[in-house]
Amino acid sequence: MATTVGTSGDFATLIENMLSLERDAIAAYEATIERLEDAGRKQTVAGFKADHERHVAELERLAREHDATIPDEGDLKQMLTTGKVKLGGLMGEGALLKAMSSKEDDTIAAYRHAVENDAVPASAKPVFEAALSDERRHKAWMDEAAAAA
Numbered sequence: 801m802a803t804t805v806g807t808s809g810d811f812a813t814l815i816e817n818m819l820s821l822e823r824d825a826i827a828a829y830e831a832t833i834e835r836l837e838d839a840g841r842k843q844t845v846a847g848f849k850a851d852h853e854r855h856v857a858e859l860e861r862l863a864r865e866h867d868a869t870i871p872d873e874g875d876l877k878q879m880l881t882t883g884k885v886k887l888g889g890l891m892g893e894g895a896l897l898k899a900m901s902s903k904e905d906d907t908i909a910a911y912r913h914a915v916e917n918d919a920v921p922a923s924a925k926p927v928f929e930a931a932l933s934d935e936r937r938h939k940a941w942m943d944e945a946a947a948a949a
Contacts, residue, residue, distance in 0.1 A: 803906045806913030806928075812868035814919060819859050820871050821910050825852045828903050835896055841945060845900075848941075851934045858927045894949035897942050904939035911935055 805821050808814040829849035836842040863870045911932035914920055920928060 803909045804913075805906070805910035806917060808917075809919045811919045811921065811924075812863070812866050814914060814917065815859055815863045815866065815868040816871060818910060818914065819856060819863065821907060822852055822856045822859060823871065825903065825907055826856070828900065832896060832900050836893060838893060838949075841893065841897075844941065844945075848934075848938045851931075851938070855931045855934070858931075862924055862927060892949065894946050897946035897949060901939055901942035901946060904935055904942060907935045908932065908939060 803821075805817045806814060808817060826849060829845060829852060833842055833845055833849065836845060860870050862868070911928050914928040915925060915932055
């Protein structure tokens with residue numbers, strides 16, 4: 801199911817939704833890191849998790865500037881996402897990385913929506929564009945690593 805995150809016409813709501821999505825992603829990365837056995841893959845995935853933590857910090861800055869609520873955690877989707885990752889982990893690293901790649905589809909779509917959304921001020925667009933670039937890089941690596949696992 802395609803995500804609608806990033807499509808809100810209210811910038812404060814858009815930021816709140818993006819923060820929830822990012823917190824979901826961090827939880828999925830933590831679950832993945834716990835399950836990976838290959839040290840090199842584990843290190844790369846930890847670097848991607850750090851990108852998501854940076855996204856959270858940047859989104860929280862925007863939230864403070866635009867009086868948006870900063871959620872403390874992800875939403876109910878977090879349980880579904882981490883569950884999918886945990887199930888993938890039971891079937892090996894390739895399946896685990898494929899599960900993470902599908903998670904990246906949602907974050908790519910959300911950031912693409914935000915970049916194209918007229919509710920996002922021009923001053924905030926670079927934050928969303930940089931995050932979109934990160935997400936595309938993450939997905940490309942996940943797809944390649946899953947195929948090699």
